[in-house]
Amino acid sequence: METLVLKATQLDQAADFLKKGELVAFPTETVYGLGADATNEAAVKKVYAAKGRPSDNPLIVTVSSVSMVEKFVQPLSDEARHLIQQFWPGSLTMIFKLKPNALSKTVTGGLDTAAFRFPNNQTTLDLISKAGVPIVGPSANTSGKPSPTTAKHVYHDLNGKIAAIVDGGPTTVGVESTILDMSVDTPSILRPGAVTKEDIESVIHRPVIDELHHVGAKQTPKAPGMKYKHYAPAAQVYIVDPDDDWHDVVDWIKSHPQPVGVMAFDHVIKTINWPDNADVISLGSDAKSAAHDLFAELRDFDNHPEYKIIFTQGIDPEGIGEAYMNRLNKSAGQMHFKQL
Structure with a gap:
């Protein structure tokens, strides 16, 4: 199939694809994401296939409201709510403990936690709202390659493998969001991004751990980018x-x-x-x-x-x-x- 490149004015068509279990790439302020209905296990499996992504590499769940997060996670702590108030929408992804059986293990990599992101991109927030469900949002590229910062990059990697790309123009940040694990006693940065350790500590008023960017070959990563080779060109x-x-x-x-x-x-x-x-x-x-x-x-x-x-x-x-x-x-x- 030929992948459609849609404008921001064509979100109804993009949302229909998501509702039907198809894949749609979407813009954020960081990089382009590859979207599928996070509550549709068959659709999520298509993401792994399209990217060539290892099945134990968990997916970020992208949302358009805090209430959408609360449907799936255990009660949010006061610290989490302070961080949400300060950094959402924005380039901070947070890992929370899930309610029992809230999301498929295809999304979570078999873990009882999941990472949630509320991007600072109105086009994508409108898309999620129209679809009516959270969407998984790994980078919209072939696994291991540099992440896409334009719709053209997505088309290069995934043409014929996904239904559509919503073209929101070039991204503004250029590297993926910070991932902060809020499911542990001491919040831990698993992937650095535009929201820094100092930014987070200024909100929660205690130290966070910033040394956990890698896991071993036999471990299941709690966040993308911790285990496999990433972002590599052919050279x-x-x-x-x-x-x-x-x-x-x-x-x-x-x-x-x-x-x-x-x-x-x-x-x-x-x-x-x-x-x-x-x-x-x-x-x-x-x-x-x-x-x-x-x-x-x-x-x-x-x-x-x-x-x-x-x-x-x-x-x-x-x-x-x-x-x-x-x-x-x-x-x-x-x-x-x-x-x-």
């Missing part, structure tokens, strides 16, 4: 750490006969005399622009298979820089320039 990405000398990178590129991709900040780009076989792309001027551009630029290199290596600038993991480095490390498979 091998190498991280150029803050203490690396870019002139050493240039010397390596000069000695390499094939074209090489480079992603760096403007201040680096301007100070280097780049060799002809270097294709240099700007990440802007700061961590915010780098996070916004990372996935789109990695995807752009995928359109040019002659590039087998991409050197990408690493930064200090502070603020949204933590989210950027989390995604970059997964894209690179933890590979750094100094390892060459």
Whole structure:
């Protein structure tokens, strides 16, 4: 089938697809999500098939109201309600304990918890309201590839595999939401994003754990992105750490006969005399622009298979820089320039 690309004015058609158990990609402020009726197990299974996603990788449930969350979860704590008031709609996903048998284990990865997100995108909130059900919302890409930040990215990966894409234009944040586990005694960040540890602590007035971004091979992750390789283009990405000398990178590129991709900040780009076989792309001027551009630029290199290596600038993991480095490390498979 040919995947339809719908405008924001065609939400009735998109909602009808969801009601019929079909898959619809949707925009958020972070990345595009792949939607299916979260209460329809057969529809949810189609998400795993379309993405090629491992079945023990749980799905985020995307909602358009707090009352929609309350239908499925155990009573929300005061802390959770304070966080909801501060950050929803927005780029914070929270994991809650579920009521017994509230959602299929196909959604939860077999766990008794689920992650819920209330995105800051009116088009998608209207879509969910029209569908009348929460929708699962993993990134709308082939599993393991860089997440999509435009409808074009979704179409590239999933054309013919899903019913429709709602085109809401480019996303504004560019990396997925922060995932905060509220089902444990001490709230824990399982995936960093635009909402930072400091942001969360300023609301709940106690420390949160920020060291649980990975699980072992035999463990079931409580959130996406904790176990499997993610965000990787066809080329091998190498991280150029803050203490690396870019002139050493240039010397390596000069000695390499094939074209090489480079992603760096403007201040680096301007100070280097780049060799002809270097294709240099700007990440802007700061961590915010780098996070916004990372996935789109990695995807752009995928359109040019002659590039087998991409050197990408690493930064200090502070603020949204933590989210950027989390995604970059997964894209690179933890590979750094100094390892060459």
